[in-house]
Amino acid sequence: MIGYYFKLALHNAGRNKLITALMVLAVAVGIGASMTTLTVTHLLSGDPLPGKSDRIFYPQVDVDPGSKGREPHDVLDYRTAHDLWSAGQADRQTLVVVNPVKLRADHAGSVPLMGSSISTTADFFAMFDVPFRFGRAWTADDDQRRGRVAVISARLNERLFDGRDSVGQTLRIKDTPVRIIGVLDPWRPSPLFYKIRGGRFSGGETSSFYAVADDIFLPMSTSLDINEGDFQPFTCWAVPDNPGVLQNAPCVAVGVWVELGTPEKVASYGRYLSNYAAEQQRLGRIRHADNTRLRSLMEWLDFNQVVPSDVKVQAVLSFAFLLVCLANVVGLLLARFMRHGGEIGLRRALGASRRSVFTQCLVEAGVIGVAGGIGGLLLTVLGLWVIRSQPVPYADLIHLDVTMFMATFGLSLLASLLAGAIPAYRASSIQPVAQLKLL
Template sequence: MLGYYTELALRSLRRSPIVTALMVLAIGLGIGASMTMLTVLNAMTRDPLPERSEHIYRPRLNPLPLDYQYEPGTVGGPTTALTWPDAKALLDAHRGVRQAAMARGYLTARSEQSGTAPKTAAGSFTTHDFFAMFGVPFVAGHAWSGQDDADAAPVVVVARKLAERLFGTAAAVGRTAHLGNHDFQVIGVIEDWHPQPLFYAIIGTNFDDGDEFFLPLSTSMSLHLDHNWDNGWGKDESPTSPTVSWLSFWVQLDSPAQVSAYRHYLVDYSARQKELGRYERPASEAKLYGLMDWLRHEGLVPNDVMLQTWLALGFLFVCLVNIVALLLAKFLRKGGEISVRRALGARRRDVFQQLGVESALLGLAGGALGVGLAELGLWTVRQRPNDYAHLARMNGAMLVESVVLAIVVSLLAGLLPAWRACRISPALRLKAL
């Protein structure tokens, strides 16, 4: 019967090509606009560490004085990062399975190869647990040790892309990398690892290409290397000041009991700091966020992207309403044909199924058009200067979802018209023929 209904639907669609084209266009425009923004939204809200995120947590402390004019919900405020005394205390406490403090910065990389111009490279200054905690993939060498952290060793781990720029195809491990005004021994090479978003940065809304080098945090401090973010509220602006926040901090906790214990530890730590006169705010302001919760807290999705997504979905709804109106007019005009079929023995559900197949075919055609329009829309997004623009690419799953959504939309749009058409009284229509 499906083949028969499909044949009837194709005949019906060919009889009114203008109306058919209008409905396919409406579905295509609605699907194209909505899937463009949903693809961008999906790319920006995906889990950057899908196999590890449930064990990765971000502590938040609030050492701000009571008279500091700061809105707690503001993205990027002083309590987004930790001060050096707080980060060091958490590192020394070893309350997590692994823990790491980090800050990002930029250094000029100078290649040993002739004809290769120096180029600024982005990197992170961190502690040794960073690599094991986040599962950073190594292709050669290894990470530095805790002793290297203590000794402020001049060692570096570089990404494959930077290794090739510095040393060509030669092995990089054991070579000397010239970064900034200093030399570092390469002890490890990693894949070009760049989780999106770059969650371990100070603010979790970075969608750039990731880091090309990693240096021990202690080494960066001993060499007075610049980091790219800080927020101070006192007279002392040095990195070790208790009134300058500039460090990101992450901890690995593998069980609910460990999470609960760490939360209590943060509250107790804040209470002790308040007793010492360093903290002024309630200890209850100490928080522990899971990775995805932290990204939401820090405004992972820009407001303009959310607004455009809602507008696109609203446009899809408007298209749906128009398709309902067009299908209702089309199906009701077929009252005579439907009445003849009913008189010859067709049941209401047979007619309903026939009209449903016609709606599905419209959705299939609209979905194909919508995919093309969505690809065009994503191309325009990629031309924007936003750091997330390069993520606007439709994968296989989103492609299938686009077509499925188009068919579902057209079937939903056809429910009311099909139901109204099935309620037509055959006797009255046959008398009018």
Template sequence: MFGYYFDLALRSFRRNRVLTALMVLAIALGIGASMTTLTVFHVLSGDPIPHKSGQLFAVQLDPQSMDGYTPGEEPDDQVTRYDAEQLLREAKGDRQVLMTGGGVAVQPDKQGLAPFALDARYASADFFPMFDMKFLAGNGWSKAQDDAHDRVTVITRKLAEKLFGSVQVVGKTLRMDDNDFRIVGVMEDYRPKPKFYDLNSDRYGEAEQIYLPFTTSRDLKMGRNGSMNCWDDGKDEDDPEGETGVSAPCTWMQYWVQLDTPEKADAYKRYLSNYSDQQRQSGRFQRPTNVRLRSVMEWLDFKRVVPGDVRLQVWLAFGFLAVCLLNTVGLLLAKFLRRSSEIGVRRALGASRRAIFAQCLVEAGTVGLAGGVLGLGLAMLGLWAVRQQPVGYADLAHLDPAMFLMTFALAILASVLAGLVPAWHACQVTPAVQLKSQ
């Protein structure tokens, strides 16, 4: 029967082309607007490392002075170098990593390639296995190399091909900031969406192409970037490295820990509380114990990674879709009631109200299918417009297979919902009244 109703729907479209075109356009406009904004929201709010996001945790401590203290406020997003290195030494997690952003000047040997600057990441050895980096050649450095302050580096495929024309470059030398580093690994280009492990820079932009041991970066006093929060003015001057020194009262490093079970996560949070208590007893911490341990998705929610204007646009787009559906309801109602005589004849010939209701819903769904096709084109046009905007996530605005299917599902569902009331009115037509009026 579905095929028969579908054929009737197509015949009805040909008889009422203008009315059908208005309904299809109304559905298409609503679908195009809503799928454009929903796709952007889907890209920005996704899980950047879904297979283990529940096992990776951002660590927060509260080492600041009592100046400006408000009970119950959140601790700083980052940790001091002293705390990061101490937690790393104690190694209470399954894996743990300290890190910060940096910038280096690459001095290539390749003929005709001038020196250029790149963002880098200074990290400890567990960075690569914790975040599941995929290596094309070699591997990351080891903890022993961390401890030995070795001058080693890991680079991405993109940089390896730019500098050497190949990814088989393990063992070769790369010169940066007038120092030679031995390449120990080449990894696949890495771009989590967002860059959850460090949200201080462009959250949806390209990830770093160069990775160095943190210990080595400090030995060579390499440039760093990212936010820094200092207190107790003047105390950092006591450290020979200034505000990046071990004893400086400044938070500027990210610290992540991998905990493979909920029980380990609970135990680690207790460990952080005990650590905070010990630091307060020693005089380093002044504020009451205030620690946080957030998983990846909890961290992204806490940091409000999805821009507020994107959330607002989603609500506005679905509001617009609702308006379009109300218009479609009115148009379908007008169309079905104009066919009251036809429906009356079908009822007189034995068609049940259920059959009339089903026929009308199939016709409404067919309108939605046509609206979905046109709406898909409008959504693609809308996403193209998003990609022209000067925002970090612009180039990520593409329709993936899931959102492609959702476009048609939403269009058909919306049109069927819009057709419920008109279909109900249509199936209430009384055959005798309609036949008497002919």
């Protein structure tokens, strides 16, 4: 019977081409608008480390002596961060500081340029599954002996060395030579979780978390030597004696990430964090020993509200627009079914059940939904292309993946069936006698 209902739906669509076209257009425009914004939201709120994010945690300690015991700062002072890192209480742990650097390749004709630098430790690459094209990461030994080594991004390698294997080449960072030991494959976690801080206070600037990844990665110990005086603190509670110097500064600037493989290790690290804060309180360095946090990676992203607020507003508005489109489809379907009330009454008089009529009308609405889904898919692709052409940091991340491709058709079919339910019910409730009198 479904095959018969399908043929009947196609026949009725051909009989009322204008109404059919209007319904398909309404579904397509509503689906295109909603799926465009839904796709953007889906991509920007995704898991940057699929399969591993539940093992990555971000510890926080309230180190500000002037704190009122509310949320700790998003980053730590150098001493606290170094204490947590050197204690080795996690499976892996790494420090992260973001700072711009002036660099150039150590060969003839090279010109200086400004790049984005990450000062970190050896576990960074293994913790975050960073892919390498050439070479390798540095070792814990390099961290300890302040090795003059660096890992560079694929983008910087293309810019300085035309994409060739540059392992063994020399970079000059503030006139200090460092040897390249690794070149990354293109790597662009979305968002750049390891540098997220202050997102909920950024006044809508969270889109910067989707900018391109950093150019150069340096051992923290090496960076402290080379970039002394150039570090930019997140915030300070007193005027530092040596601005731009991390050690002993009354400022926070360093993030700490830890990898904890089991729930037992998470609980154990939480206890360690509390004990450490209590010890520092006894030493008089901090005031609120009970104000510590240990959030998972996804909890940290949620806490910082990393999806840009304008994207959220657009998603809400687009789904409101979809509801308006569906309301129009309901009216058009109702007019269409009532127009064929005589035929429906005749079918009922010949023995068709209300259920059969209801199913036939839903199949007809489903056909409209599939056609609208195809149109909505084309409009979604067009909408994503428009977004990719906009001057926003996340533009090049936008694409239609398989999940959103299937969701487009699923949503269009569901929307059309929901829109068709009321008209189908009305049509199936037609009294045969009343309609046959009009024939």
